[in-house]
Amino acid sequence: MATTKPADIPNVSKDELLGYYRDMLLIRRFEEKAGQLYGMGLIGGFCHLYIGQEAVVVGLEAAAKEGDKRVTSYRDHGHMLACGMDAKGVMAELTGREGGYSKGKGGSMHMFSREKHFYGGHGIVGAQVPIGAGLSFADKYLGNDNVTFSYFGDGAANQGQVYETYNMAQLWDLPVVFVIENNQYAMGMSVKRSTKSPSYWERGVAYGIAGEAVDGMDVLAVKAAGEKAVAHCRAGKGPYILEVNTYRYRGHSMSDPAKYRTRDEVEKMRSEKDAIEHVRELLVQGGHATDDDLKAIDKEIKAVVNESAEFAKESPEPDVSELWTDIYA
Amino acid sequence: MATQVLMPALSPTMEEGTLAKWLVKEGDTVTSGMVMAEIETDKATMEFEAVDEGIMGKILIAEGTSGVKVNTPIAVLVEEGESADDVEAPAEEKAPEGEKAEAKSDAAHMDKPAVTSPAAPVAGKRDVSPDWPEGTKMKTMTVREALREAMAEEMRGNDKVFVMGEEVGEYEGAYKITQGLLDEFGPKRVVDTPITEHGFAGLAVGAAFGGLNPVVEFMTFNFAMQAMDQIVNSAAKTLYMSGGQMGCPIVFRGPNGAAARVGAQHSQDYSAWYAHIPGLKVVIPYSAADAKGLLKQAIRDPNPVIFLENEIMYGRSFEVPDVDDFTIPFGKARIWREGKDVTIVSFGIGMTYALEAADKLAEEGIEAEVIDLRTLRPIDYETVLESVRKTNRCVTVEEGFPVGSIGNHISATIMQQAFDYLDAPVINLTGKDVPMPYAANLEKLALVTTAEVIEAVKSVCYR
Numbered sequence: 106m107a108t109t110k111p112a113d114i115p116n117v118s119k120d121e122l123l124g125y126y127r128d129m130l131l132i133r134r135f136e137e138k139a140g141q142l143y144g145m146g147l148i149g150g151f152c153h154l155y156i157g158q159e160a161v162v163v164g165l166e167a168a169a170k171e172g173d174k175r176v177t178s179y180r181d182h183g184h185m186l187a188c189g190m191d192a193k194g195v196m197a198e199l200t201g202r203e204g205g206y207s208k209g210k211g212g213s214m215h216m217f218s219r220e221k222h223f224y225g226g227h228g229i230v231g232a233q234v235p236i237g238a239g240l241s242f243a244d245k246y247l248g249n250d251n252v253t254f255s256y257f258g259d260g261a262a263n264q265g266q267v268y269e270t271y272n273m274a275q276l277w278d279l280p281v282v283f284v285i286e287n288n289q290y291a292m293g294m295s296v297k298r299s300t301k302s303p304s305y306w307e308r309g310v311a312y313g314i315a316g317e318a319v320d321g322m323d324v325l326a327v328k329a330a331g332e333k334a335v336a337h338c339r340a341g342k343g344p345y346i347l348e349v350n351t352y353r354y355r356g357h358s359m360s361d362p363a364k365y366r367t368r369d370e371v372e373k374m375r376s377e378k379d380a381i382e383h384v385r386e387l388l389v390q391g392g393h394a395t396d397d398d399l400k401a402i403d404k405e406i407k408a409v410v411n412e413s414a415e416f417a418k419e420s421p422e423p424d425v426s427e428l429w430t431d432i433y434a
Numbered sequence: 435m436a437t438q439v440l441m442p443a444l445s446p447t448m449e450e451g452t453l454a455k456w457l458v459k460e461g462d463t464v465t466s467g468m469v470m471a472e473i474e475t476d477k478a479t480m481e482f483e484a485v486d487e488g489i490m491g492k493i494l495i496a497e498g499t500s501g502v503k504v505n506t507p508i509a510v511l512v513e514e515g516e517s518a519d520d521v522e523a524p525a526e527e528k529a530p531e532g533e534k535a536e537a538k539s540d541a542a543h544m545d546k547p548a549v550t551s552p553a554a555p556v557a558g559k560r561d562v563s564p565d566w567p568e569g570t571k572m573k574t575m576t577v578r579e580a581l582r583e584a585m586a587e588e589m590r591g592n593d594k595v596f597v598m599g600e601e602v603g604e605y606e607g608a609y610k611i612t613q614g615l616l617d618e619f620g621p622k623r624v625v626d627t628p629i630t631e632h633g634f635a636g637l638a639v640g641a642a643f644g645g646l647n648p649v650v651e652f653m654t655f656n657f658a659m660q661a662m663d664q665i666v667n668s669a670a671k672t673l674y675m676s677g678g679q680m681g682c683p684i685v686f687r688g689p690n691g692a693a694a695r696v697g698a699q700h701s702q703d704y705s706a707w708y709a710h711i712p713g714l715k716v717v718i719p720y721s722a723a724d725a726k727g728l729l730k731q732a733i734r735d736p737n738p739v740i741f742l743e744n745e746i747m748y749g750r751s752f753e754v755p756d757v758d759d760f761t762i763p764f765g766k767a768r769i770w771r772e773g774k775d776v777t778i779v780s781f782g783i784g785m786t787y788a789l790e791a792a793d794k795l796a797e798e799g800i801e802a803e804v805i806d807l808r809t810l811r812p813i814d815y816e817t818v819l820e821s822v823r824k825t826n827r828c829v830t831v832e833e834g835f836p837v838g839s840i841g842n843h844i845s846a847t848i849m850q851q852a853f854d855y856l857d858a859p860v861i862n863l864t865g866k867d868v869p870m871p872y873a874a875n876l877e878k879l880a881l882v883t884t885a886e887v888i889e890a891v892k893s894v895c896y897r
Contacts, residue, residue, distance in 0.1 A: 137466050141485040144442025145505060151446070156467070174644070208677035215675035224643055224680070229667050235633050236668060239640020246596070246622065246646060269633025276628070354467070355483075360445030362478030368469075375467075431678040432712050434736035 117325055119393040125167070125324045126384045127402055129159035132183045133381060134410045135192055136355075139182065139199055142414060143359050148199045152213045155183035157354035160380035161286050162187035164327025165254055165347075168335050172249065176224040176237045177256035179214035180286075180353075184256065188221045192409055196417035204420030208427060231257060231264030234283070238270045238344075241281035252338040256284045260291025262305045271312040271344070280338035282331070283309070285348045286321065292357040293365040306348035316346030322378040352378065436516060437486045439509040441495070441502045444473060444480045451475045452500040453508060462490045464511060471497075471508075488513055560816040561766045565727065565755075572753040580722035580754055581611050581687075581743065584729035585649060587759070589619055592647060595733055598625035598638060599651030599688075608653045609689060609748055635661030635686070639668045642684040642738075649733060652688035655704050655742065669738035670713030685732045687741035690718070691783060691833050692881060694746065698869035703834035705782070708740040709810040709843075715764055716811040718742040720785040722752035724808055727762030734761070744783045765812035769821070773801035776891050777821040779844055780831035781807040784882065788831045791887035800895060810840060818844060819852050826857040827894040831887055836864040858894040863887060 136154040143152050155162075158180075166187045169175075177184045185195050190206065198205025198216050206216040214228040224240060227233040237255025244251040261267060262285050274281055285305045289296055296303050306316035315337060319330040327349060334345040352374045356363050363371075388394040441451070452474040458464060464484045471482045491512035495502055502508065575583075589595045596619075597612055603626040606613040616624040627634040631652065638648040652658045658665065669682045692701035708716045715737050719725040725743070732739040754760075770785070771792050780788040785806050792802040803821050807813060822828050828848060830841030841862030848860055866880045 134466075137483075137485045140483070141442075144444070145440060146443050149446060176640070206677065207675055207679075210677050211675040215672075217672070217676035217680045219679050224640075225672065225676070227668070229663055232636060232663060232668055235636025235664065236640035236643065239637040239642070240644040241640075242637060243641045243644025243646045246594075246641070247644075266632045266636060269628075269630040270637065272628055272630065273633060273637060356480075360448075360477070360480075362480050364478070368481075431674045431676075433715070434673055434678075434681040434683075 119388075119391070121167070122384055122388050122391070122393060123402070125163050126381065126388060126399070127406065128163045128166075128187060129324065129381045129384065130403065130406045131192070131409065132159045132163070132186050134406050135186060135196070135413065136182060138410045138414050139196065140355070140359065142196075142200065142417070147418060148213070149201065150212060151179065152199065152359045153180040153357065154355040154359075155180055155353070157374070157380075158286060158288055158321065158351045159183060160324035160327055161284070161321045161349045161351050164324040165282075165284060165331040167324075167328040168331030169252070169254070172222065172251040173335075174222040174224055174237075174240045174244070174251060174253040175256065176233045176240060176253065177226065178230065178233055178258060178261060179226070179228050180258070181214065181216065181226045185216060185218070185221075185223055185226075188218075188223050190216075190218050190221050190223060192413035193416040196413040197420045200417040200420070201422065202417060202420035203423045204416060208431075209423040210427065210431065231261040231266050233257060234261065234264070234267045235270045237283075238274045238279055238281050241274070241279040241338075241344075242277065245277070245279060250339050251280070252335050253281045254284055255281050256286055258291060259285060259287040259289065259296050259305060260294070260299070262287075262308070263291075263299060268308075268312075271309055271314055274344040275312045275314050278341060278343035280341075281344045282334045282338060283314075283316075283344060283346045285346065286351055287348055288351050288353045290353070290357065290365065293361070295365065304348070306346045309344075309346040314344050314346055315342070316348065318348040318350060321349035321351030322374075322380045322383065324380055324384060435513065436491060437488060437511040438507045439470070439484075439486075439511060441504050441506045441508050442473070442482055443504045444475055444482075445477065448475050448504060450501050450503045453495050453497055453502050454479060456493060456497045458490050460490050460493055464488055464490055484511075486511055491517070560814070560820065561763065565723070565762055565768070566757065566760065571756045573756045574751050575722050575754045576749055576751050577719075577722045577725045577743070578609070578611055578748040580726035580752075581729055582613060582615070584726045585612070585733070586615060586618065588730055588733040589615070589623060592733075593623075594645065595647045595649060596623040596625060597649045597651060598627055598634060600627055600629055600653050602626060602651050607651070609745060611743075611748070612651065631657050631660040632664065636664040636668060638684060639664055639682060642669070642682045643672070643680055647683050647733060649685045649687060652686060654693075654700060654745070655688050655690040656700050656702060658686065658688070658704070665714075665738070665740070666711055670711050673737070674713060681736050682738050683736045685729075685739045685741055687729070687732075688743060689745040689748070690742035691744050692865075692870055692877075695872060695874065695877060697872045701870035703782075703832065703865065705742060705810055705832065706834050706838055706840050708742075709840060710838075711811075713738065714811060715739045715809065716742070717764065717809050718782040719808060720747070720782055720806050722750070723754045724762060724768070724806075726754055727760050728764070728808065730759075731761040731764060735764070742782060747783055762808070764809045765814050766808065767814035767817040768806045768808055769803065769817065770806055771802065771804040773803040773825065775801045775825055776803070776827040776829060776895055777818065777825045778802050778804045778829050778831060778887065778891065779807065779818055779841075780804070781810065781840070782833070784831040784833060787882060787884045787887050790884040791891065794884070794888055795891055800891060800897065802891060807840075815847055815851075819848065822848055822852050823855045826855050828856075828860045829863060829887065829890045829894060830860065831863045831882060833865045833882055836862065836867050839864050858896065861890040861894055863890055
């Protein structure tokens with residue numbers, strides 16, 4: 106149960122690396138665009154950006170198979186893009202338009218896709234954790250070998266329902282991977298100020314749950330740990346905890362003055378640990394791609410993001426009759 | 435091509451701010467994510483990061499400028515070889531100004547009725563069909579047996595239905611509602627949970643999202659307060675928030691309301707709490723037949739259903755139709771007794787007092803019409819209104835607290851839709867506005883009583 110080190114990482118192909126590069130870049134560019142649209146008043150309310158944490162979802166999606174489920178908190182745009190949801194539908198939900206995944210009725214924090222097995226998008230800190238266990242309960246009950254990724258942050262990790270869920274998940278051998286995205290800050294509260302037991306995955310030991318910490322700025326390390334976790338769940342050995350150490354570059358939400366950390370701290374992470382830069386280096390150093398190749402990808406991603414933004418601006422607001430639909434099935 | 439940089443909104447409510455400091459100067463290369471400026475709002479100083487890449491062609495708003503409106507162009511980014519001077523009156527970004535203004539004017543009118551918003555759909559015609567055909571063979575059974583039969587029948591009919599909760603399996607139910615279910619269906623479908631309401635309610639909601647039909651027993655609804663967030667925020671609202679994708683077919687059931695001598699924390703009627711929430715259905719049966727027919731209906735319903743039972747009622751016997759598959763639709767009140775002088779509206783254990791009072795009132799020549807709402811979401815308004823139009827008087831009876839009670843809501847509906855028919859103000863009988871006391875004499879005083887119903891009816895009849 107030690108931290109997965111880069112040395113443990115198996116050989117990785119050019120195509121895989123290019124895939125990770127593309128997926129992470131899509132999230133980053135998408136989020137930057139969302140930030141811009143927010144600044145223009147096209148996105149309202151709360152908007153929590155995923156910039157900096159891209160390697161977490163991209164690495165774990167690489168360990169998933171068709172049928173696996175995922176559920177997360179309100180910092181959810183990255184998870185949706187990583188599991189293959191359409192950037193246009195996500196962006197249009199951010200702008201509250203008819204073309205959004207929830208027809209504009211959910212917003213940034215509340216989006217879903219049955220087709221892609223994405224179960225939200227939950228606005229209440231920690232509430233998605235038992236829901237994730239419940240999804241895995243359903244899979245076990247139905248007798249398939251699907252696994253659920255239940256994502257939450259270091260802030261949610263202090264919620265009581267997380268430990269209620271650990272207890273039941275282990276008791277019933279549920280195939281759920283609890284992914285603690287430790288981005289070091291729960292809103293403005295640093296890990297150091299919120300707990301004296303900062304190794305979150307080790308809390309699972311009290312319930313008999315296996316787990317480990319992993320470098321969340323390294324997509325290959327995340328993928329390797331994810332594969333281990335998923336194998337554990339699929340083998341019927343019950344839940345697994347991954348504490349993925351990562352970092353968000355932007356504020357908690359758009360209206361975060363970031364007084365709780367220094368600019369130097371953020372700059373240091375960006376310049377020394379950036380997940381996308383890391384893969385870019387692997388690609389260039391390994392002779393897998395030239396700067397021009399990567400520029401072409403950048404351009405392609407930019408086009409996808411711009412197209413999503415255009416769609417999100419052009420899509421009409423939901424019809425007023427939508428006020429009264431979808432209250433009951 | 436030149437790109438305008440606009441003054442950003444950095445919080446949901448920001449309309450203008452101070453451009454405190456430029457961190458780039460004209461001619462600097464800008465990459466996306468780079469901090470370009472510091473902007474002060476009334477709350478904080480925030481960093482403003484670049485989205486687009488390019489060269490800082492021209493700074494349009496000097497640092498130190500205050501009162502810069504959101505979406506004002508503050509700088510122009512150019513591409514290599516391009517000069518900012520070439521850029522004349524760069525094209526406005528689409529829409530934002532107009533949208534903002536519009537949003538603001540909407541907000542200003544929030545306190546007025548939204549005349550353009552479509553009205554809530556009105557309920558359909560009143561269902562007056564009998565619950566079962568005349569001549570149906572009946573059998574006597576307790577509410578407890580009726581509930582157990584309902585679950586067992588639905589579990590036999592659909593293998594995705596399972597029961598979970600504290601002591602539902604090996605202990606056979608704290609109130610023996612699940613007696614025998616473990617034997618018949620096994621531990622996969624009769625799941626004993628640890629004492630962890632918040633957790634297992636959330637887990638069950640996830641199981642419902644995942645394609646199962648959970649029946650969650652709360653040992654009593656007092657303990658469901660621990661799970662309130664999962665019931666309201668996760669179960670009730672997700673269908674709406676997902677634009678109709680993510681339904682939650684789940685039943686939360688268990689005893690609700692005062693039992694006997696168990697004090698304030700174990701004696702509360704949550705009818706009005708749950709009835710407040712769009713997205714929930716709320717059922718509160720009185721008789722064994724209703725308990726059975728409505729619970730079967732609840733388990734088949736594709737929505738989250740709150741099913742409020744009552745410990746005191748569990749052992750009471752009623753006639754139940756002896757048929758294979760018997761359900762009662764939601765939103766259909768039952769008229770237990772017809773009368774011309776006054777309408778008594780109640781539900782759940784309140785019906786005990788309502789019916790007792792009606793018997794005694796009949797001896798004094800007052801004929802009360804007694805309506806059991808049976809479901810509080812949806813509510814059968816039409817049956818109540820039709821009765822009030824006939825009797826011109828109404829008394830509501832429930833055990834819950836008085837403020838924001840179901841009776842208050844029924845009264846308001848009558849006032850709005852049958853005002854001219856009323857010959858007296860509607861009286862709402864409720865539990866008293868106090869935490870439930872333990873002492874036997876005080877507990878009696880805190881609950882609604884048959885005597886109070888009689889007194890209220892006489893009062894509205896001016897007798």
